[in-house]
Amino acid sequence: MTARAPAPRSYAARRALLLLALCGLLAVAVCASLAIGTKAVPLSDVLAALGGSTDGDAVVVRELRMPRTLLGLLVGLALGAAGAVAQDVTRNPLGDPGLIGVSAGGAFAVAASIGLLGLNSSHQYVWFAFLGGALAGLLAYAVGGTGYGGATPAKLALAGAAVTVLLDAFTNALVLLDFRTLDQYRYWAVGSLAGRDPELALRLLPFIVAGLLLALALSGRLNALALGDDLATTLGARVRTTRALGAVAVILLTGAAVAAAGPVTFVGLVVPHVVRAFTGPDARWLVPCSALGGAVLLLSADVIGRIVARPGELEAGVVTAVVGAPFLAVLVKRGKLKEHTR
Numbered sequence: 012m013t014a015r016a017p018a019p020r021s022y023a024a025r026r027a028l029l030l031l032a033l034c035g036l037l038a039v040a041v042c043a044s045l046a047i048g049t050k051a052v053p054l055s056d057v058l059a060a061l062g063g064s065t066d067g068d069a070v071v072v073r074e075l076r077m078p079r080t081l082l083g084l085l086v087g088l089a090l091g092a093a094g095a096v097a098q099d100v101t102r103n104p105l106g107d108p109g110l111i112g113v114s115a116g117g118a119f120a121v122a123a124s125i126g127l128l129g130l131n132s133s134h135q136y137v138w139f140a141f142l143g144g145a146l147a148g149l150l151a152y153a154v155g156g157t158g159y160g161g162a163t164p165a166k167l168a169l170a171g172a173a174v175t176v177l178l179d180a181f182t183n184a185l186v187l188l189d190f191r192t193l194d195q196y197r198y199w200a201v202g203s204l205a206g207r208d209p210e211l212a213l214r215l216l217p218f219i220v221a222g223l224l225l226a227l228a229l230s231g232r233l234n235a236l237a238l239g240d241d242l243a244t245t246l247g248a249r250v251r252t253t254r255a256l257g258a259v260a261v262i263l264l265t266g267a268a269v270a271a272a273g274p275v276t277f278v279g280l281v282v283p284h285v286v287r288a289f290t291g292p293d294a295r296w297l298v299p300c301s302a303l304g305g306a307v308l309l310l311s312a313d314v315i316g317r318i319v320a321r322p323g324e325l326e327a328g329v330v331t332a333v334v335g336a337p338f339l340a341v342l343v344k345r346g347k348l349k350e351h352t353r
Contacts, residue, residue: 026296029289033303037084040310044080045072047314049322078209083310083327085212086204086268087278089219091305092226093264094279095286095298099233100257101167108265108279111155111167111258112174116147117269119178121199122185126192134208137270141218144266147174152258167258202275202328204313215267222263226298229257233294275328277335278305284338308334 045057052060052068060069061077090108098106108114120143124136155170186193208214235248236257244250268275282304283297290296309327312334316325 022291026290026300029286029300030296030303033300033307036307037303037310040307040314041080041084043314044083044310045076048076048317074209078212079204079207079313080310082207082212082271083204083313084306085216085219086272086275087306087309088302089222089264089268089305090275090278090309091282092223092298092302093261093268094305095283095294095301096226096229096233096257096264097261097279098283099237099294099297100254100261102237103168104284105280107277108261108268109175109274109276111171111261112147112151112178113144113262113265114269114274115175115178115182116150117141117144117266118196118200118274119143119147119182119185122182122192122196125195126185126189131195134211137208137211137214140270141215141266144269145262147178148258148262148266150174152255167254199273201326202273202331203326204272204309205324205326207271211271215271218263218267222260222267223302225256225260226264226302229253229260230294230298233257233298234292237292237294273328275309275331277331277339278308281331281335281338282308 042054042057045061046052046054048071050068050071052072056064056066056068057072059066060072093108094106097108097111098104100106101111117140120139121136123143124130124139130136130139151171151174152167154173155167182196186196232248232253236250236253265279283301286297286300286304290300308331312330313327316327316330319325
């Protein structure tokens with residue numbers, strides 16, 4: 012007995028086409044991110060700058076837009092993959108990287124570092140955001156893993172919700188009692204790629220790479236989890252170990268993404284649902300395609316934010332929320348939000 016029947020040829024073709032399409036769209040989004048801004052840079056000049064040219068707008072492309080684009084690429088990859096893993100680990104169609112409290116933990120840590128320690132720049136409190144998100148995720152998993160049956164999907168979701176509500180209350184208390192904290196925190200909390208430390212992407216790269224590799228390595232095991240714990244155990248899957256490692260992957264990816272760009276919403280929720288329509292439920296395709304789709308969505312949102320609010324900018328988190336909220340409403344209306352089982 013196996014976890015699934017062989018994929019139909021039509022599904023295999025759709026998966027391959029989707030992967031190629033996402034790679035193409037990602038290349039377009041990267042080029043647009045490098046070319047579009049307060050001042051438009053011709054694509055030929057962008058390519059010349061990437062090739063080492065020092066003429067024209069090469070400095071703008073390499074020193075300002077390149078770090079921002081790289082950051083958006085990494086954060087999008089992280090959120091897309093984390094959303095796919097979170098939905099499979101919790102068997103919850105509303106699974107989101109923030110479902111197990113990671114986003115709330117990062118937000119509380121940032122508010123605390125601003126209000127209690129007096130930090131005032133992103134490169135100072137980014138590590139507090141990562142540490143807070145990781146600790147909150149571990150706390151949610153520890154609470155959800157207690158009692159009979161260990162960390163079941165329902166217990167993980169409830170524990171994550173409880174941790175999120177508690178930390179959100181603490182965060183609100185901090186920002187409401189100190190106007191300086193509120194002023195700095197509200198900009199970070201919207202979710203943006205602008206104004207970040209140019210070296211931030213390189214600092215968080217090891218965590219995101221580790222999380223992506225772990226998520227990809229677990230993708231085959233996640234297929235067994237979706238059959239249900241009892242059947243997965245019968246097939247020889249180590250349910251508790253797989254779920255724990257999946258939670259670690261989500262914590263690494265989401266913690267790094269939140270630390271870098273703030274709690275960007277809906278990327279981890281929307282992208283896996285769109286990708287699943289083409290790949291089916293097979294996590295071996297769903298996770299990598301969701302990662303690519305997350306990068307495409309976040310970079311596109313960042314570019315759109317630069318265009319619609321010229322000469323200023325609209326934060327990427329606002330754009331993803333505008334896109335994601337109607338999408339969620341459509342899912343609810345069509346009755347698509349069912350527990351992920353096969």
